[in-house]
Amino acid sequence: MATSPSVKGINITALRIACSACNLQELCLPIGLTREEVERLDAVVYRRRRVKRGEHLYRAGEGFDSLFAVRSGFFKTYLLSEDGREQVTGFHMMGEVMGLDAISSDRHPCSAVALEDSETCEVPFSELETLSREMPSLQRHLHKMMSREIVRDQGIMLLLGSMKAEERLAAFLVNLSQRFQARGYSPCAFNLRMTREEIGSYLGLKLETVSRIFSKFQEERLIRVNNKAIQILDPDGLNAIIGPCMLR
Amino acid sequence: MATSPSVKGINITALRIACSACNLQELCLPIGLTREEVERLDAVVYRRRRVKRGEHLYRAGEGFDSLFAVRSGFFKTYLLSEDGREQVTGFHMMGEVMGLDAISSDRHPCSAVALEDSETCEVPFSELETLSREMPSLQRHLHKMMSREIVRDQGIMLLLGSMKAEERLAAFLVNLSQRFQARGYSPCAFNLRMTREEIGSYLGLKLETVSRIFSKFQEERLIRVNNKAIQILDPDGLNAIIGPCMLR
DNA sequence: CGCTATCTTGAGTAGCGTCAAGTCATGTGG
DNA sequence: CCACATGACTTGACGCTACTCAAGATAGCG
Secondary structure: OOOEEOOEEEEEHHHOOOHHHHOOOOOOOOOOOOOOHHHHHOOOOOOOEEOOOOEEEEEEOOOOOEEEEEEEEEEEEEEEOOOEEEEEEEEOOOOOOOOOHHOOOOOOEEEEEEEEEEEEEEEHHHHHHHHHHHHHHHHHHHHHHHHHHHHHHHHHHHHHOOOHHHHHHHHHHHHHHHHHHHHOOOOOOOEEOOOOHHHHHHHOOHHHHHHHHHHHHHHHOOOEEEEEEEOOOOOHHHHHHHHHHHHO | OOOOOOOEEEEEHHHHHHHOOOOOOOOOOOOOOOOHHHHHHHHHOOOOEEEEEOOEEEEOOOOOOOEEEEEEEEEEEEEEOOOOOEEEEEEEEEEEEHHHOOOOOEEOOOOEEHHHHHHEEEEEEHHHHHHHHHHHHHHHHHHHHHHHHHHHHHHHHHHHHHHHHHHHHHHHHHHHHEEEEEEEOOOOOOOOOOOOHHHOOOOOHHHHHHHHHHHHHHHHOEEEEEEEEEEEOOOHHHHHHHHHHEEE
């Protein structure tokens, strides 16, 4: 394995997607690195991994070696309780990094499953740590990524702990909209990759409640819903709903 | 300031509590470091800061320079929304580190206030980063701390998103009990430092609900409640309540 | 084309929130 | 040291939001 450039006849080098050639540079690990630094990062980004819709990238309990950056596609991460309750802890799109929660115990506490055919870059964590010792800008960026994850989770605590169902769903739609926009897609027309049940799990609601509120938002001309296709008709209206619960 | 060893006649060196002499070594930053490494860490731990009950350690929006380790006392961190809703994001006791969420934006997203007279160690973050570049074990420990914070927050997402009021409160009591035990205190008799309202905010409940469930637990002989004094009479009973919602 | 998963909508309900009244602890100033 | 003010807590009655259960519609997939 160490010396072979190919596995099962596939050229590993070709499967590697160089960070320096990747169109996610502004979103993913290389943010803020010089060109030379990105090239050094290239050397540790392990390989591309394809994950088909419905397949797991990793499962809760498995050992942790690598972070995964989403190159394309869409993932959810979730926790499973003893009695089968599922709590979706996040939806992850291209440029976002998964697996930071596994560092603390060297095991994945949650499972990650692809909601559509997806590709990831595997980043062996110990090599990332080694590299970040030599590259302060990479070290800084890694710390910011982890901290941003903490902030994101605290935002969801705020949402789950103190917002009403309609506020939660409006916040969810606005967040998705912003993330699509940041990736060059339309902020006001997109397809949901997750089911109503998965949205509900993420937001602490039942799927029927999600469905009802989508219908209500549609009646109020805030959005148009057609199954998974969402159009945001009145962004200001949605923002007005979440206005009071925004952070000061 | 740079050269003076004293401020207002107080010897700064004396105010510094050496990590190497601190009785929190097993809980705080120095976990897993060699003796020599702990001594190097000593050199960056800035100074002790006393925070009286009700005083803020930092406020949301303030610039971020340092992490704070709780040496003694008890803190809560909280977010404030536009319309004044408060979401408590955590309770922090000795040995725990606060401020990791501020790294991402160089500002504190939440406020931290002492719930009793407390002391902290201030750790300038940029110096910690520098040191962790030279000490892989410190680097690793910092990463684990941040990751543990992510896991903790995800656990609260599970609690807020999929647990009933009684399960939440049982989980809260068991968690507190374990943390007191880990610090050498009795796991089955302790004083709450926070109000019912703060507990409610943390758990996504109203203070009346918290009060009612405390009373119900008392009727069921699971606990004894006397204002802030809590006795856990039946730990197994409490664990049975949260059993179904534990992670697999 | 039919099967299955997903979604929508309705009716009834339970759990938790709201409002209100009263008790109890804490601390402050006379 | 006591009187009083204030904040914290408890408990009850009632209401509303979101959950449960159920039936039917629709879409996606083999």
